[in-house]
Amino acid sequence: MKNPSEYFESKSNLLNKQPKLASGSDSRFAKPNGIINSTSSLSAVDEEMLSVLQGLYVGVAPKERQYQVPLEEEEEDLLTSAYMPKEAVPNPWDLFENSQTTMSNTKTMQNGVARAEDETNLVSTQGFGCNSNTAPVTNQDFIPNVRANKTYPLRKKHIPQKKTEEQLFDDIEEGPNFEQICNAEIQIIGCGVNELIYPIESYEECGFPQVMLNNILAKKYRKPMPIQKAVLRLFMDKPNDIVAHAQTGSGKSAAYLLPLIHQIHKIKSQYREGINRDSPYALVLLPTKELAIQIYNDAVAFSMGKPIFF
Ligand SMILES: Nc1ncnc2c1ncn2[C@@H]1O[C@H](COP(=O)(O)OP(=O)(O)OP(=O)(O)O)[C@@H](O)[C@H]1O
Known part of the structure; x- marks a missing residue:
């Protein structure tokens, strides 16, 4: 051959x-x-x-x-x-x-x-x-x-049906173990981070634009979950390569979606139409169609009101 x-x-x-x-x-x-x-x-x-x-x-x-x-x-x-x-x-x-x-x-x-x-x-x-x-x-x-x-x-082609704004923010409730998960221990290792990087305690610390903070609030996210505290903190200084793992339902989606949306928002605000108009700015790979739909809806909700199109 x-x-x-x-x-x-x-x-x-x-x-x-x-x-x-x-x-x-x-x-x-x-x-x-x-x-x-x-x-x-x-x-x-x-x-x-x-x-x-x-x-x-x-x-x-x-x-x-x-x-x-x-x-x-x-x-x-x-x-x-x-x-x-x-x-x-x-x-x-x-x-x-x-x-x-x-x-x-x-x-x-x-x-x-x-x-x-x-x-x-x-x-x-x-x-x-x-x-x-x-x-x-x-x-x-x-x-x-x-x-x-x-x-x-x-x-x-599967094109997910667009939800209305009401549907996107509807029926969101904290799970029964929310407080317990919130107190889970966070471990950050690698990338020369020997000194402990303090995890963030609120979304306001991340420098997100107000419209994004409003969307987070509308999703009824009062405070970041542990995986979000760590990942959002690591993204604040520079876009790091990160491998993060946490149990299912522990808030990983927002941990990567929020920094992604923030970055795209920054690029689009700076360059108006953006820099690569026909190409995606980010690629999220997921194991199932159902999960992809869920993440898509989360992404749309977090970026509501901003010049980001999904
Ligand atoms: N800070 C928060 N405050 C309240 N609810 C939250 C917060 N972060 C995430 N959630 C909610 O917790 C639930 C689980 O979050 P999410 O789906 O992001 O978890 P996950 O770790 O990505 O799960 P999986 O491993 O199954 O993909 C979702 O309903 C989400 O809206």
Whole structure:
């Protein structure tokens, strides 16, 4: 097996060697530039490389291979029912039949054609029920997922339903062991912290803007819990790398959300629109969707009234 980086390097060479694939009188060959249409046209490319490219570039799999290897019935059911209603699953080949390519940076729909964004997204396609000529789209939304010679429908994106302000601050009560947990011992080690760093005792000490303090109050957080006392204190001087652990339900979420929101708030206040408009400022990884929704709601609540968008 070759090093995958070799395939990356040879990608441009490979595509340069295939100019005929994008032209020709046969409409089947009027495919996007840079999209490899069939295995037989790829005599210079070994199967192994093709299989890697299939993973990397949408549209590499030839028609026959996409459709002569049907999904297991069970698998198909699972995929379609889990991610998309069956009737909504488009025929990817139909999309390619009508597809065009552009190397420009445009992201808009033009005459029903979603244009590719950059070199890594070479395909532009028609279809998927898109009839707006003006709606901005990303190419990813329109590309069928080709993997291991099988065509999968795109996974449906989960967009959490927005709660109202009332719902976000509703039903929050201190747990029965709140006072007990509040008196738990805190241990801070590492990063040259031999001298004891005094943990904070109130949110006001953290230098949060008033609007953020109001949100904390609205969440009925009277005083920081131990993990928050330690982590918020460590964040006050500089953004430290921190590993923190505490039992479940001990307030870890606010311990990392509050400093994150504070930092983003500072950046956005300074640079107005922000510095990386199309990219996230922070990434929170969580083990379950339910927890992600909960943290999302907490983040929205803590940042209410500030120029931070989730
Ligand atoms: N300072 C505080 N005062 C009162 N309630 C708080 C405080 N901090 C957190 N809580 C509440 O305590 C509960 C548990 O907090 P949280 O979910 O942040 O804990 P966690 O340690 O992240 O839990 P898990 O490990 O399950 O993710 C939540 O309902 C939260 O709103």
